[in-house]
Amino acid sequence: MADIVIEARHLFFAYNGQKVLEDVSFKIPAGDFVAVIGPNGGGKTTLLKLMLGLLTPTRGEVRVFGRPPREVSPRVGYVPQHVETHLHFPITVRDVVMMGRLQPGLKWPWPSRADRAAAAQALARMGVDHLAQRRISDLSGGQRQRVFIARALCARPEILFLDEPTAGIDPQGQVDLYCLLEQLNAELTIVLVSHDMLALSTHVKSVACVNRRLHYHDHPELTHDMMETMYPHTPGEACPVELVAHGVPHRVLKPHGNDS
Numbered sequence: 306m307a308d309i310v311i312e313a314r315h316l317f318f319a320y321n322g323q324k325v326l327e328d329v330s331f332k333i334p335a336g337d338f339v340a341v342i343g344p345n346g347g348g349k350t351t352l353l354k355l356m357l358g359l360l361t362p363t364r365g366e367v368r369v370f371g372r373p374p375r376e377v378s379p380r381v382g383y384v385p386q387h388v389e390t391h392l393h394f395p396i397t398v399r400d401v402v403m404m405g406r407l408q409p410g411l412k413w414p415w416p417s418r419a420d421r422a423a424a425a426q427a428l429a430r431m432g433v434d435h436l437a438q439r440r441i442s443d444l445s446g447g448q449r450q451r452v453f454i455a456r457a458l459c460a461r462p463e464i465l466f467l468d469e470p471t472a473g474i475d476p477q478g479q480v481d482l483y484c485l486l487e488q489l490n491a492e493l494t495i496v497l498v499s500h501d502m503l504a505l506s507t508h509v510k511s512v513a514c515v516n517r518r519l520h521y522h523d524h525p526e527l528t529h530d531m532m533e534t535m536y537p538h539t540p541g542e543a544c545p546v547e548l549v550a551h552g553v554p555h556r557v558l559k560p561h562g563n564d565s
């Protein structure tokens with residue numbers, strides 16, 4: 306059986322007294338590709354930040370490689386949501402990726418030959434090495450997202466966390482990105498926050514449904530009961546999951562909502 310790389314035990318979290326996560330326990334094995342899904346405001350990003358050590362639980366604990374998350378940060382990569390905030394800074398793609406090598410305890414000179422080689426390798430792995438000299442502001446949404454993933458890969462992480470990586474990318478770009486993530490999953494554990502049921506349709510191995518509480522399923526097939534718990538809907542109205550699936554047929558869902 307695979308080693309457990311992430312474990313949460315009776316985790317609670319609140320922002321200023323407002324409960325967001327309640328009694329969350331789960332184990333993620335090495336090599337997993339888990340989709341974290343759930344409604345808006347369900348607590349997905351908060352959970353990711355707890356696994357990254359960016360937030361501290363109100364109660365309970367999270368362990369990554371058996372340690373508090375902050376102690377193992379060089380072993381994990383993170384592609385946050387909405388990374389486009391500082392894009393107009395005049396910086397090249399290669400420089401952005403190289404920033405992934407900036408770690409606590411960094412030795413000068415930086416970037417070293419090893420840093421440059423790691424950046425080149427990460428860019429090639431994401432299929433964007435030809436863009437290395439371009440300004441980040443000049444790229445398409447899909448190209449940019451690959452660059453940000455390359456930045457996370459540059460530090461050679463063992464776990465990759467991604468928060469809504471396909472937001473704003475066209476449908477074909479999304480499929481291509483999932484295929485790339487699937488290739489990366491041969492070497493890395495991946496934790497992917499997504500609203501997009503397409504993410505589940507072919508690529509992930511397990512699903513964590515988060516809506517204040519968490520249900521972890523070690524297979525990607527969703528059941529009717531699960532969907533009702535996670536996305537309650539009014540009889541006669543389209544199921545919200547159908548809406549986010551953009552009408553794309555999805556094998557993971559058994560009949561639900563208007564289908565049933």
Ligand SMILES: Nc1ncnc2c1ncn2[C@@H]1O[C@H](COP(=O)(O)OP(=O)(O)OP(=O)(O)O)[C@@H](O)[C@H]1O
Binds near residue numbers: 343348349350351
């Ligand atoms: N920094 C913060 N301060 C106070 N409340 C917050 C903060 N960040 C998030 N929240 C609240 O916590 C709840 C969970 O937010 P979170 O971002 O984890 O949800 P999410 O499932 O990722 O949502 P979405 O799908 O919309 O991105 C929401 O009600 C949100 O308004």
